[in-house]
Amino acid sequence: MSLTVALARMLNPLVWRSPARSADKLHGFALAEHGSMLDLRLAARLTPSPTRAAAYLRHADDETRHAQMFGKRARQLAREAGLARGHAVWEPIRADSEQLFVGLGELDFLAFVHVGEARAIEQFLVYVAYFQAQGRERDASLLTTILVDEHRHADYTRALLFELADSEAAARRALRRVRRWEAWRTWLRAGRFLAERVYMVAMLLVYLLAAPLGLLVRWARPLTRGWRDA
């Protein structure tokens, strides 16, 4: 059993404990799908091969659909949970792009996407089993539908990777390389998550200490109104 599967199983009751938390989670998935779409669109534009461009476009189209499906379900759940209208689920699904294709090159890009899709399959299968056990048919069938596409994604990226690599060994090296790279990024992201909080707290302290400057600024820079000559 892989670490992903073990962790996903362990976290299931926590992650899906309430409609509100589920809505949050699925909204996050929608964002991930949207981000994947952006990277695939970029790949389609940049790859020298029209064949691969077509494959990336088809794949991007699937991910757009997935983003919509996850987003829609997230909103249904948010409505059930009565989530406040200010909550992120109500906002348009908008992720940023990491331009993976540019940063990694096509070979490692394919390896990275393959690894991601393969992990998604493992993860989604765990969720489907959990939802079925819980009698959450709707969520189970949502993921089952999406899983069909994810299998296709994992297969074609693997095929293209081995086709593009000089040798089988080179393809496997690429797979190992992106796994290492991803582990490093996960570590960085965790570090950032922590650092962000430290920064926030420390900045609030700075803010408190800077309070007297508020008076200074009000005195030195009174608000103006009406016309000011240039």
Added chain:
Amino acid sequence: MSTPGKRPKRSLLRRLGARLRTSGALVLHFLHPARFVLAPLLIVLLFAGVLLWLTGGLAYVAPFVYALF
């Protein structure tokens, strides 16, 4: 359509030099006679800058990664 360009490489030292010059210009900006009273804001800037440098940038959403938690 275009491909992203190859960026000219610069040595770390030169980049550091450029950043230092900008920092210097920023200090001068706030010490300018017209905004001399704003000079104390430099202290806030300094604290914020050091904190930011120590803690790195802010996070983003990862593509192809469905967060476990």
Added chain:
Amino acid sequence: MAKVLGISAHYHDAAAALLVDGELVVAIQQERLSRIKNDPGLPLDAADACLAYAGVRGEALDAVVFYERPFDKLERVMVNLMRNLPRTWRQFPRAMASQLGDKIWVLDQLAEAFGQPRANVRCFAHHQCHAASAHFVSRFEDSAVLVVDGVGEHSSTTLWHGQGAQLRALCSIEFPHSLGLLYAALTAWLGFAVNEGEYKVMGLAAWGRPGHAGLRERFERLIRLHDDGSYELGLDYFAHMSDAELGFGPKLEALLGPRRPPGLAWALEGERDQHYADVAATLQQVIEDALLGLARKAKALTGSPNLCLAGGVALNSLANARLAREGGFEAVFVQPAAGDAGGALGAAILAALELGDPRPTPMLSAALGLPVDIERAWAVARELELPVRRVDDPASAAAELIAADKIVAHVRGRFEWGPRALGQRSILASAAARETRERINRLIKQREPFRPFAPAVLEPRIGEYFDGQANDMTPFMTTVLPARADRSDALGAVTHEDGSSRVQTVSPAGAPELHELLVALERGGHAPLVLNTSLNGPGEPIVASSEDALGFFLRHAVDAMMIEDLVIERPA
């Protein structure tokens, strides 16, 4: 004789524009390449694409110019954060992080990115760039220039006098008083995304009753218009000093009622949504009145017969039409990228003028982006197993499809500069039938029911369908005209609730491919008129490359797509 790259970034809608020997060669918004709507990031992709298009290396540039003064901006942000203590505690850490983490280093980043000595990288004030982006590409020798946006470094409204290659600052209104931020606050209150939903507010206005049930009096607490043309916000009602996202405070909800929940379906027959429409209509009226006041002041200070408008508020085509009618000027011009993207163009022009280049020739076309790669489009379409074929006369082929009531994605020429699709990356259809509009909405756009679609008409034929003449704005869709009531048979899909149309006049210089198409329609005995809406799905940037176009075709059920001389028809 210089090569100058202008850059706008880090707030909203980043862009790059390249001037060679004083002439605008290429201008691109970052969102078209990154595919992130209104992408505010440093537009290195757009800049690289500009350079590649013109065959210029980064190192060969004479100047790289940023559309804002980073330190002045930092100063305003800090002063504002400190002044509004303790309400700003939430905003403080993030604002400082984005300023210190990114924004103040932008000139260094640009120098590094293009291999330029730091001395060649410079900046101009935000409003000066806006003003330059309007006056210098207008056909006017002498013009009053009015810049109205959310806020630049300190100013939110400025007046300028443009004379030939000179631009002189006259006076300004400073943050936190701002028409742009008033509009943003009410956009958020109406449940739309700020910096994106402004068009929706304008569309909604046509369904409301301006000033209904004392709304105009209530608005007087939000904004007071003075006789000297200046205005003042009732700051208690707003929160843009302490809350970057929302922009309005609880007092505003007490005054106008609770905010509309975002994403809720619209029912304009109902009383509740009618109230929201009434507020939108009142806002539109107040904004127009404020702009008229500003225009009067500009006229008094300059005595110029012409007016140029720039800044985000200048994208309000309804208000522009009223300024053209009642502003007292002979001519009014609004550059297609009047928002922050346009700052890149203005910045580049200002530096080129300082380097001794002449003023650019007037902007006649917004087709300033990149062309599609036809061979690539052909190859990828084949790989996608789409029924693609080549035609000898693409204009006639497209005209035939439209005459047969097909919805056609039209990808021809270089993509547009600014937020409007002007025939290069457009969805085109017959303008006559109202059902077409419903079909486009159902299949592609999923727009709110109150949002209009715009027509494009052959320039000399405009008087046959609309009350009014072609003017400096109609080629760029930055104004509206009343549709002729006796021609409603031809305009069913493109007339708004208030009887107006955001019409584009099409000439060979402005949009040659669309011009050919309209001529072909007329030759076939049809009205030289089409419905023209942007080629994008909901929430997406407008299509740029052939890959984007094919991706669009996979996702959205248009009947046909033209990519230059390639036709793809969806099997029935």
